[in-house]
Amino acid sequence: MxxxxxxxxxxxxxxxxxxxxxxxxxxxxxxxxxxxxxxxxxxxxxxxxxxxxxxxxxxxxxxxxxxxxxxxxxxxxxxxxxxxxxxxxxxxxxxxxxxxxxxxxxxxxxxxxxxxxxxxxxxxxxxxxxxxxxxxxxxxxxxxxxxxxxxxxxxxxxxxxxxxxxxxxxxxxxxxVRKEIDAHIADRFLEAVWREALWLIKDGIATTEEIDNAIRYGFGIRWAQMGLFETYRVAGGEAGMRHFMAQFGPALKWPWTKLMDVPEFTDDLVDMISDQSDAQSGMHSIRELERIRDNNLVGMMRALKAQDWGAGALLKGQDQHLSAQAGMVRHVADLQAGGLTETLRRAVPLDWTDYNGHMNEARYLQAFGDATDRFMEIVGCDAAYIASGGSYFTAETHIRHIDEVHAGKVIRVETYCAEGVGKKMHLFHKMFEGDRLLATGEHMLIHVSLETRKASAPSAQVAQNLERIATAHRALARPEGLGRSVGRK
CATH class of the missing domain: 3.40.50.720 (NAD(P)-binding Rossmann-like Domain)
Structure with missing residues (x-):
C-alpha cells in the first residue's frame, strides 16, 4: 500500500x-x-x-x-x-x-x-x-x-x-541530535561563517564573490568529503589530531574572529551586499542557479560514490536497496522463462550528457558495459567468482546509435545471448526509453584465467547457467542488427 x-x-x-x-x-x-x-x-x-x-x-x-x-x-x-x-x-x-x-x-x-x-x-x-x-x-x-x-x-x-x-x-x-539546542548542529557552523563573512564585507576586506571563491576553491571541497575533524586530522600529518591541536590550538587565543559580534544591518551594508551579489550572480535566474547547483552536486556526489566515501557511501547503500525494491534479477534462477534478460534499468545522470544535451557516446558504452556486468553476475560470474580467479574479458564491441536520450530519462537494456559455449559469451544488448529503441550493443567476451591472463574454460556452474540462457534465447527471433558491421544494412 x-x-x-x-x-x-x-x-x-x-x-x-x-x-x-x-x-x-x-x-x-x-x-x-x-x-x-x-x-x-x-x-x-x-x-x-x-x-x-x-x-x-x-x-x-x-x-x-x-x-x-x-x-x-x-x-x-x-x-x-x-x-x-x-x-x-x-x-x-x-x-x-x-x-x-x-x-x-x-x-x-x-x-x-x-x-x-x-x-x-x-x-x-x-x-x-x-x-x-x-x-x-x-x-x-x-x-x-x-x-x-x-x-x-x-x-x-x-x-x-x-x-x-x-x-x-x-x-x-x-x-x-543528542540534546536540543538553538539552531541544532549544522546551522551553528553556518551562522559562525556567516557572521565572519559579514564583517569581512563591512570592513572592505572581501566581496561576496571573493568570500564564495575562498570556500568553493578551498576548504569547501575538503569539507564535502571529509568534514571538519577528519580534515584537520589529515592536516596534523603522521602524528594526527593530537599534533594538529598542539600546533594550532594556541591560535584560538588570537583575535582572529568576531564570533559573538555581528555588524549592524544598516541600509548601506545591505545595499553593499546586495549589489555585490547582483554583480556576482545576477546574470542567472534563480531556476538557472538551481540547475547549476544540482548539476554540481550530482557530479560531486557520484564521484564520492565511486570512492564509496562520505555521502557517496550512502548512495551506494541506497542503490542496493533500490535494486532489490525494483526486483532486478541477480541470478539465473530468478529469470522468467521465454523472454530476454533485463540487465539494466536506470535514469540517465546529469554528468552523462554532452554539449548537445543528450547522452554522449561514451556513456552508451558504459551502459552496455554495466548491462554486461549484470549478465555476468546472473550467470554466476560475480565478485566472489572473479576473486577466485576467473572472469570474462571483452574482445570485440559494436554499438549502433539509433536515437538520443536526455538527462533524467529512464533507460533499460534487454540482453540476448547469441552464444554461450566453451570460452565464448556473445551478447546483443538493446537499449530503450519506454518502447523507443535508442541503441544496440554487440559484445564478444572470452573467459580468462586471472592468474595466467589467458583464455580458459569457465567453471562448470557458470558454463551450465550460460548455456541455459543461450538455449532459451535461441528459441526467440534473431535480433535485427546482430552480426552487422559498420556500413552494412
Missing amino acids: TQVAAIIGGGVIGGGWAARFLLNGWDVRVFDPDPEAERKIGEVLANARRSLPGLYEAPLPAEGRLSFHSEISEAVTGAAWIQESVPEQLAMKQKVYRAIQAHCDPAAVLGSSTSGFKPSELQEAALRPAQIMVCHPFNPVYLLPLIEVVPTEQSDIAIVARAEDMLRQMGMYPLR
Missing part, C-alpha cells in the same frame, strides 16, 4: 520535501494558501526529476501521486508523515500543529523543518507534544541527504525511530 506524506507549507523547503517523497513512491498532499504554490512546486519537482534519479545506478520506484488541498484536514487525514515547513514564526507554527493534530493519526510522524526553534518550543500547547519533533533538512531537500532529527524528553521514541527508518528508506541520513 502506498504511503502518504502531507506537506504543510510549499515554499523552497516544503517543495523539496514533496519532491523527495514523491520520487520515492509516496503519495504527497500539499497544503499551502499561496495561489502560486502549485506552479512553484511544479518547478522544484521538474528539477528533482532531472537530477535525483541520476544519483543511482538502480531505478527509483514508480512516482507517487501529487495533490493540492485547500484545508489542512484534507491533507493530513490518513498521512503517515506530516512535514511542517511554514515561516519561522513560533506562534504560527504552534497554531498549525493544533490544526494538524485535530485531524491526523496520533501515530503519524509530525516533523518540523525549522532551522532555529527547539522542539520543546514547538511542543508547547500542542494536543500531543510527544508526536512533534524537528526534522531539519538542507536545501535542496531532494538531493542532500542530511536530516537533523531532534526529539525531546517528551517525544515518543517509537515515532522517532520510525521516522528515522523512513528517512533511511528514502536514501537520507538521519542525524539524531
Whole structure:
C-alpha cells in the first residue's frame, strides 16, 4: 500500500520535501494558501526529476501521486508523515500543529523543518507534544541527504525511530541530535561563517564573490568529503589530531574572529551586499542557479560514490536497496522463462550528457558495459567468482546509435545471448526509453584465467547457467542488427 506524506507549507523547503517523497513512491498532499504554490512546486519537482534519479545506478520506484488541498484536514487525514515547513514564526507554527493534530493519526510522524526553534518550543500547547519533533533538512531537500532529527524528553521514541527508518528508506541520513539546542548542529557552523563573512564585507576586506571563491576553491571541497575533524586530522600529518591541536590550538587565543559580534544591518551594508551579489550572480535566474547547483552536486556526489566515501557511501547503500525494491534479477534462477534478460534499468545522470544535451557516446558504452556486468553476475560470474580467479574479458564491441536520450530519462537494456559455449559469451544488448529503441550493443567476451591472463574454460556452474540462457534465447527471433558491421544494412 502506498504511503502518504502531507506537506504543510510549499515554499523552497516544503517543495523539496514533496519532491523527495514523491520520487520515492509516496503519495504527497500539499497544503499551502499561496495561489502560486502549485506552479512553484511544479518547478522544484521538474528539477528533482532531472537530477535525483541520476544519483543511482538502480531505478527509483514508480512516482507517487501529487495533490493540492485547500484545508489542512484534507491533507493530513490518513498521512503517515506530516512535514511542517511554514515561516519561522513560533506562534504560527504552534497554531498549525493544533490544526494538524485535530485531524491526523496520533501515530503519524509530525516533523518540523525549522532551522532555529527547539522542539520543546514547538511542543508547547500542542494536543500531543510527544508526536512533534524537528526534522531539519538542507536545501535542496531532494538531493542532500542530511536530516537533523531532534526529539525531546517528551517525544515518543517509537515515532522517532520510525521516522528515522523512513528517512533511511528514502536514501537520507538521519542525524539524531543528542540534546536540543538553538539552531541544532549544522546551522551553528553556518551562522559562525556567516557572521565572519559579514564583517569581512563591512570592513572592505572581501566581496561576496571573493568570500564564495575562498570556500568553493578551498576548504569547501575538503569539507564535502571529509568534514571538519577528519580534515584537520589529515592536516596534523603522521602524528594526527593530537599534533594538529598542539600546533594550532594556541591560535584560538588570537583575535582572529568576531564570533559573538555581528555588524549592524544598516541600509548601506545591505545595499553593499546586495549589489555585490547582483554583480556576482545576477546574470542567472534563480531556476538557472538551481540547475547549476544540482548539476554540481550530482557530479560531486557520484564521484564520492565511486570512492564509496562520505555521502557517496550512502548512495551506494541506497542503490542496493533500490535494486532489490525494483526486483532486478541477480541470478539465473530468478529469470522468467521465454523472454530476454533485463540487465539494466536506470535514469540517465546529469554528468552523462554532452554539449548537445543528450547522452554522449561514451556513456552508451558504459551502459552496455554495466548491462554486461549484470549478465555476468546472473550467470554466476560475480565478485566472489572473479576473486577466485576467473572472469570474462571483452574482445570485440559494436554499438549502433539509433536515437538520443536526455538527462533524467529512464533507460533499460534487454540482453540476448547469441552464444554461450566453451570460452565464448556473445551478447546483443538493446537499449530503450519506454518502447523507443535508442541503441544496440554487440559484445564478444572470452573467459580468462586471472592468474595466467589467458583464455580458459569457465567453471562448470557458470558454463551450465550460460548455456541455459543461450538455449532459451535461441528459441526467440534473431535480433535485427546482430552480426552487422559498420556500413552494412
